[in-house]
Structure formats: structure tokens, C-alpha cells
Amino acid sequence: MRLTTVILIASLVQVSAATFAQRITLSERKASLENILKEIRKQSGYDFYYDRKVVVANRQIAINVKDATLEQTLSKVFAGLPLEYTIDEKIVVIKEKMPSFLDRIVSAFNTVDTRGKIVGENGAPIAGANVSVKGTSKSAITDQNGSFYIAGVDERSILVISYVGYVTKEVAAGATSLGNITLIIGSSDLQEVTINKGYYNTTQRLNTGNVSSVKSDVISRQPVSDILTALEGRVPGLYISQNSGIPGGSFVIKLRGQNSIGNGNNPLYVIDNIPYNTTNVLQSGIAGANGAINIFSSIRPNDIESIEVLKDDKSRRINKQIIIKQIIMATYKNGINGAISGKVGNVVGATCRGIAYLRSLPETIKAPTEKQINQRLKFAVVMGWLQPLLKIINIGYQILSGYKTSMNRAVSYHLTEAVVGDAPDYQIDFKKAIFSRGELLVSWILELLCLVNAVLSIKWDNGPASAFCNDDDQASFVIYNPEKEAFVTFTDVATRQQKEAVLQLPEDFAGDTVHCWQHFVNAAGDAVSTSVYLGEVMVG
Structure with a gap:
């Protein structure tokens, strides 16, 4: 009887071990090693510890296993690679394989x-x-x-x-x-660059005038909804300032300074060889933001092939009536990769997310609807609030950017999730604001305390070390003062392992309430954690 009991218990233990043993099924071709390790982590529950310099992110792996054990899967993953691994409890340590004497x-x-x-x-x-x-x-x-x-x-x-x-x-x-x-002398690309100079095209080699050109690839990368805004800082001698923060509002534009008293200082706009009277468009009470809207507000930046700014006397060939003015010329895209070629009437080839389609050129400028105005107000609130954090957001949203820029992603999230209130008094819900979104683990806050002389003390604790929670992850903080409408950012001020950061705030913050966020960036700078709202604190 006793022998039967012992055999029965041993059988149950074996069945239990087999039941709880994790089996892995993978079928990947040309997948990165890091992505495969993440998938194994999900299926097995084992954490992986490795140095990113050793595990190259773009190394391509092909694997096909079904109901395999962890050891069998790892053996196939690392076959032929200069890497080796050891398993310690629930952690897999990966390191570079040391070459043998032979x-x-x-x-x-x-x-x-x-x-x-x-x-x-x-x-x-x-x-x-x-x-x-x-x-x-x-x-x-x-x-x-x-x-x-x-x-x-x-x-x-x-x-x-x-x-x-x-x-x-x-x-x-x-x-x-x-x-x-x-070595062979390289051929110059000056002959290949085409410049629109009005009613004729020329090349960079033959161009004798002062022309600045901004191409579609530069325009499409800017997190803006207006073409004129995309020109800021990219055309020498061009001063651009929007009259209000509302999208679609009119601009003050000066090219090479104040150059006229009687004829105005706005340049002449030419869109697909059609001149527009800027005095009527920008200043004569068309309903919109601040009583005026700009001509480019109805044009999607992605539909523009190039913008040329003619600065010198060469513009007289086009602009004979107003000799003193310079010219800003915009050219629509004519066809997308051959899918839609040419332009017929007021229809032109355009693209959206890589798909070619036809769209109509703007014929009239209509007053925006109430819904459009409210959306523009929200957009202005979000853009005005996030703009000072461009560097933080470019890193924090890099993993999600895709065909959109990091700022586009951040603006889209805050427009739908973090804007509260009724028009026109829209505000940001600080608790829902997120400046960084990623896969690294967050830490839990133990202390958020403001000391004397505007010194902020923050303490936290971490989970167990893993590929998503490294000791050398750098802690960054965002501090916002609503009363002064000012941000203060602290990047890479402490490692995750230090579990504490002491931040010196500006002295004029004393007596104000500030809001705080924290996120982590790994040592390589290509992985982040989702930012966490720590709360608000009174500055002493």
C-alpha cells in the first residue's frame, strides 16, 4: 500500500511538472533578435538580461518551432550566433561567446x-x-x-x-x-535639382538669381498644419510670425525686412502659376481667425511638391505690376509614383499614407464652421502647450512615430484624450498628459517633496531587473508651472538604480503649484517608458 502511494505521488508530480512547463511556438522569418526574445518572454514568462551592444537589434533571425521547451527554442535561436546564454531561475542571461583557443x-x-x-x-x-x-x-x-x-x-x-x-x-x-x-570623380547633382522660377523651370547649375527652395520631403516632416509655418528657419531672410495661435490665422511675413511704404510688405503668392492678391486674401476681413485667414490654410502640406521663394530682381519677370515685391511660389504634386500622372483642370494627383488619389484644387475660401473653429481652438491649446517639449517628445514618441512624426502622435493623443472644458475655454487635463510612450517598465513613487529654496526631492523604487528594467536607465522629469505657463525639463539626471533625484527649480517658482511627470530612457536612447504623472506640489 505504501509503495503504491509513493508511486502515485511521483506520477502526480511528473504530471504537474509537465502541465506547468511552458511550451513555445514560434514561426518567424527575417525577424530581429530582440523581437524574438520579447515573444519568448511573453510565452514563457522568463525575463532576459543582456547588453544591447551584444544583442544587435537589426540582426535577422529565422526560426520555426512548435510546442518546444525553452532550452530547445533558445538553442535554435542562438545557433550560429556568437552568443551564449545561461538560465538562472526565471532569468535568461545572454552574453557574448568567448572564443576558444583554437x-x-x-x-x-x-x-x-x-x-x-x-x-x-x-x-x-x-x-x-x-x-x-x-x-x-x-x-x-x-x-x-x-x-x-x-x-x-x-x-x-x-x-x-x-x-x-x-x-x-x-x-x-x-x-x-x-x-x-x-577613385572616380563624382557627378554633381546640381543638374538634377529643378527650381521653379515662375513660368519656367531651371536647374541649380544654371540658376543665377537668389532663390530658396523647400521640397516636399522637408515640408511633410514638419508637425504643422500650415505650409507657411513649415518655412520658418528654412529660408534665409524670411521673417514669419502668426498673428494668433489659432490654426489658419493670418501671418506677418517680411522678406529681407521692411522694403516698401506704399505697396505693403507681403510677398506675392503664386500657387500653380495662379497669382493671388495678398492684400485681399490676408487683410480684407475674410471671416476666420482674427478676422483674416491665410491663403495656404486650406492646402494640405502633403499635397505640395515644392515651395520656391524668389528674393531678388528676377521676380520682376513675373511680377511686373508690383516690381518691389518678392514672390513665394507653391507647386502641387503632379502624380504619385506614376499612379496618377499629370493634372486636368482643377484636379491634381495627391497622396495620403502612401495611397495615390485625386483631389480638387481650392477654388474659394469659405468661412470655417463652428465645429472647425472649436477643433482649431483645441489644436492651438495642445500645440501651444507641447511645443516647448519638442525634444522630449521626439524621443518619447519615437517608437510609435511610423509614417507620422513624434509630435503628430503626441498632438493626436492629447487632442482626443487630454483636452477638457467647453469652447472657447479649453484646457489640458494634467493627469492625462503623456510625454513619452514605450515598453520600459515604470517605477513606483515613494516620495514627492518640495524642500526649501525651490528644491524638489523625488524618490522611487523599481521592480526586478530585466530587459525592460535596467539599472542604467536614465530618469527624466518634466515640471510645469500653470501660473507662469512655463516648463522646466530635467533629462538624464539620475539612473534607475539610484532611486532618487534632487531637482533645483527656478527661484521665481516659489509659492506656485507645479505639476510633475517622470519617465525613463535606456542607455542607448532607443527605448523609453510611458511617462507617469507624479502629482502636484507647492514650491517652497
């Missing part, structure tokens, strides 16, 4: 000391050319004779040779002496 001997025989000479097409030596070993930090600069020497190069490596004005060249480093390596 591997070091083989590596020594596979390395060569390579030398050569870089010359031009005429045979003259090129001094100062850069010669680097592809994928490594080894490099050399050619001397006055064009010669270079690099020691300890793997014979299977590729040498990358570059010099200003010449086409970059790659050669195999399979010999100790490579002889003369000839």
Missing part, C-alpha cells in the same frame, strides 16, 4: 596587414582619403603620397574608401598589398 589561432591566420595607394583618374595620389574596414572601427587616412596601412584586418573584410568629390568605393581586403586603387 578559434583565436584560426583568427590570427585569417588576418592580414593590408596596404595600398589611393589615386585619382589621372594617376595623381589623393591625400586625406578615408579608408575604413566595413562593420568595424578600424580606419586610416592616406598620407601625402596617397598611401595607407591597416594592421590586423580580416582577409574576408571589405575596405570602404571615400573622399570629398569622389564616388565611394569598396574593395576586398584579401591581400597584403592592394596596389593602386583608383
